[in-house]
Amino acid sequence: MSVKHALLALLEQQPMYGYQLRVEFEQRTGTTWPLNVGQVYTTLTRLERDGLASAEGEDAEGHLIYRITDAGRDEVATWFTTPVSRTQPPRDELAIKLALAVTVAGVDVGTVIQQQRSATMAALQDYTRLKRQAGSSTVAPAEPAEPADLAWSLVLDSLVFGAEAEIRWLDHCEARLRRAAVERSAAPTTSAPASERSTR
Amino acid sequence: MSDAILRLTAVTRVHGTGANEVHALRGISFAAHPGELVAVMGPSGSGKSTLLTIAGGLDQPTAGAVSVEGTDLVGLSPDERARMRRTSIGYVFQGFNLIPALTAAENVALPRELDGIGARQARDEARRALEEVGIGDLADRFPDDMSGGQQQRVAIARAVVGERRLILADEPTGALDTETGEEILRLLRARCDTGAAGVLVTHEARHAAWADRVVFLRDGVVVDETGSSPVELLTEPAAR
Ligand SMILES: Nc1ncnc2c1ncn2[C@@H]1O[C@H](COP(=O)(O)OP(=O)(O)OP(=O)(O)O)[C@@H](O)[C@H]1O
Ligand SMILES: [Mg+2]
Numbered sequence: 472m473s474v475k476h477a478l479l480a481l482l483e484q485q486p487m488y489g490y491q492l493r494v495e496f497e498q499r500t501g502t503t504w505p506l507n508v509g510q511v512y513t514t515l516t517r518l519e520r521d522g523l524a525s526a527e528g529e530d531a532e533g534h535l536i537y538r539i540t541d542a543g544r545d546e547v548a549t550w551f552t553t554p555v556s557r558t559q560p561p562r563d564e565l566a567i568k569l570a571l572a573v574t575v576a577g578v579d580v581g582t583v584i585q586q587q588r589s590a591t592m593a594a595l596q597d598y599t600r601l602k603r604q605a606g607s608s609t610v611a612p613a614e615p616a617e618p619a620d621l622a623w624s625l626v627l628d629s630l631v632f633g634a635e636a637e638i639r640w641l642d643h644c645e646a647r648l649r650r651a652a653v654e655r656s657a658a659p660t661t662s663a664p665a666s667e668r669s670t671r
Numbered sequence: 672m673s674d675a676i677l678r679l680t681a682v683t684r685v686h687g688t689g690a691n692e693v694h695a696l697r698g699i700s701f702a703a704h705p706g707e708l709v710a711v712m713g714p715s716g717s718g719k720s721t722l723l724t725i726a727g728g729l730d731q732p733t734a735g736a737v738s739v740e741g742t743d744l745v746g747l748s749p750d751e752r753a754r755m756r757r758t759s760i761g762y763v764f765q766g767f768n769l770i771p772a773l774t775a776a777e778n779v780a781l782p783r784e785l786d787g788i789g790a791r792q793a794r795d796e797a798r799r800a801l802e803e804v805g806i807g808d809l810a811d812r813f814p815d816d817m818s819g820g821q822q823q824r825v826a827i828a829r830a831v832v833g834e835r836r837l838i839l840a841d842e843p844t845g846a847l848d849t850e851t852g853e854e855i856l857r858l859l860r861a862r863c864d865t866g867a868a869g870v871l872v873t874h875e876a877r878h879a880a881w882a883d884r885v886v887f888l889r890d891g892v893v894v895d896e897t898g899s900s901p902v903e904l905l906t907e908p909a910a911r
Contacts, residue, residue, distance in 0.1 A: 585895055588887075594895045595880040603860070603881075630875055640878040646714065 474506065474514050475523075476550040479543050482524055488534035499622035501601075503630065518543065569644060580648060580655060588641045593633040602627050611665065675702040675738075676837050676868035677726055684721050684891075687881070695721040696893040698735070703868035705836070705909035708860060710871045710879035713888035719872040722843055726870060727762050727839045728752045736894035739837055757782045759838035761830025767822045769814040769829075775801060776810040779829045786833070804858050820851035827855065831862055838862055838869040844878055856881040 481495050489511045496506055515537055518524040523543035527536050538567065539547075565587060572578040605624050684696040695718045703709050724730040725737060728744045737744040739759055744752060756762070765879050769778050779797035782791055801807050804824040809868050814822050823843060830838055840859060844852035852875070862867045871882060879885045887895040 585887075589895055589897045592876060592880065592885050595876055596882075596885070596897070599877075599880040631880070634880075635875070635877045642714070 473550070474510060475518065476547065478511065478514055478516065479523060479539060480550070482537060482539040482545050483544060486527060486536045486538040488530070488536050490534070495619075498619040500626050501623055503626060573648070581645065584641050584645050584648075588638055591634050591637050591641070595631060595638070598627055598630045598634065600645045602631070675704050676740055677701075678736075679702040679722070679732075680736040680738075682722075682732045682737065682868050684718075684725060684730070685733045694891050696725070697719060698731070699815075699891070699893060701726075701893070703837070703870055705866050707865055707884070708863040708869040708871060708882045710873055710882035710885045712873060712876070712879050712885060717888040719890040721891075723762075723841050723872055725869060726761055726837075727760050728756050729762070731877065750796050750892075754786070757786045758833065759835055759837055761832075761835040762845045763823075763826050763830045763838070765842040765845045767814070767819075767826045768907055769822055769825055771844050773812050774813055774907045775806070775817070775825045775828075778814070778825055779832050782829065783833050796832050797828070800832040801825070802832070804828045805854075810829045810868065820847050820854070823847065823855055824858070827858055831867070836867045840869065841856060842874065843871070844873065844875065845869045849877075852878060877881060 477496060478492050480603055481492055487495065492508050492515075493508055493511050515526075519537070521542075522540055524539050526539045527538045529535055555653055569580070569583065572583050574582045592628055602624065605620070605622065605627065676846060679699055679701040682696055682701075683694070684700045686693040686695055699718075699722065701709075701722070704835050711722060713719055721730065725732050726739075728737075728739070728747075731745065739755060742745035742755065742759075744755065747755065769775075770781070773781065774796045776794060779800050780790075780793040782795055788796075798807060798810055801810050801824075804827050806821055806828075809821060809825075812821075814825065817825070825839060826844070827840075830840070838859065843859070844855050847855065856878050859869050867889075869882075871879070873879050885897045886893055
């Protein structure tokens with residue numbers, strides 16, 4: 472995640488100090504991607520070094536306030552208008568784990584899939600509970616009034632759809648492994664015992 | 672817990688005989704408690720609909736026991752079972768199953784009228800149920816003049832009318848878009864939050880996640896279950 476661009480985008484609204492930036496970020500994204508204050512200050516120092524933001528003195532309580540520069544505004548505009556790159560998908564630990572599980576002898580792939588599906592389903596239930604709390608109306612889905620609340624509920628939806636996609640993919644893997652096992656046992660020429668047990 | 676609204680004990684259902692024998696359910700035990708929504712997931716043919724029709728008294732198990740609010744469904748006469756279906760059990764079908772010649776209100780009132788309560792009272796209850804699902808203004812419309820989402824709301828109103836405490840829904844969000852599907856889930860959830868027990872069959876993990884527990888079926892057996900902590904814990908706000 473680009474902490475740099477997220478903070479710059481927040482600074483575009485108004486000058487802020489470090490802790491304030493963290494609060495604003497978490498209002499929009501919950502604690503999904505926690506930012507520690509140290510990380511915020513390190514990033515602010517780099518933004519200043521690169522001429523994208525400038526420290527403009529302290530407020531009454533002694534907080535160091537940062538303001539975005541013109542170069543910073545250009546940087547934010549470019550960030551918003553450039554699609555997130557899909558050419559280099561982020562490393563997906565689960566896909567890698569399954570890719571290895573189906574090839575390494577002695578791994579019970581069926582159990583790997585089942586345990587993961589339970590864990591992902593439990594996470595999906597958690598996200599859904601958070602959604603219910605966010606919009607507690609019983610009939611119509613409550614439309615969040617505040618832009619920051621809307622942002623948070625869209626982030627939750629993103630987590631929900633992501634978990635759902637993972638479960639669908641796991642179901643798909645399981646079905647394919649079962650079919651492969653049936654085909655292997657139907658084919659008289661293959662003996663392939665090594666991967667037979669992998670599909671339970 | 673003994674106060675389950677629905678309890679299946681070691682239920683087996685075999686279709687056909689000999690070479691054509693299909694074991695749709697193999698010794699399933701399953702319960703749904705007041706205030707609880709349980710989702711049932713699993714591949715096609717794993718026995719989800721069979722489980723639901725048996726829970727709803729629409730089909731009989733080959734072996735095992737089924738009880739609804741403490742009454743043994745298997746031991747009832749067909750008439751008694753039909754009565755139980757009208758008074759205690761609400762069933763939501765994937766295809767809505769509304770009667771096209773009746774208005775929304777008449778569709779909802781029908782099971783109550785069959786039950787012998789006065790037409791006036793049945794109509795009042797129906798209107799209240801339609802309001803509860805957010806379409807009180809469509810009471811006099813015919814099903815053909817409603818969208819799929821609206822028809823499904825009528826079907827849910829029909830399933831909950833008259834204080835029925837067991838709601839069974841088989842793919843109730845089947846043909847609906849993501850937002851309409853979510854509204855249907857909110858309705859089922861709200862009904863369970865007021866004390867009913869719900870069982871929801873679905874292929875969509877996103878919808879199953881509205882449930883307190885998710886049961887996975889495979890070849891007629893329960894292979895996995897998530898969120899199996901007691902209902903009391905699940906009513907607490909998520910600890911995050
Ligand atoms: N009346 C019947 N006669 C014979 N076999 C049946 C009958 N009803 C169901 N079956 C079989 O029982 C098994 C379970 O069917 P069921 O309808 O419960 O599956 P399901 O999980 O609901 O599937 P889907 O997701 O496709 O709706 C299947 O193999 C099905 O072919
Ligand atoms: Mg079915």
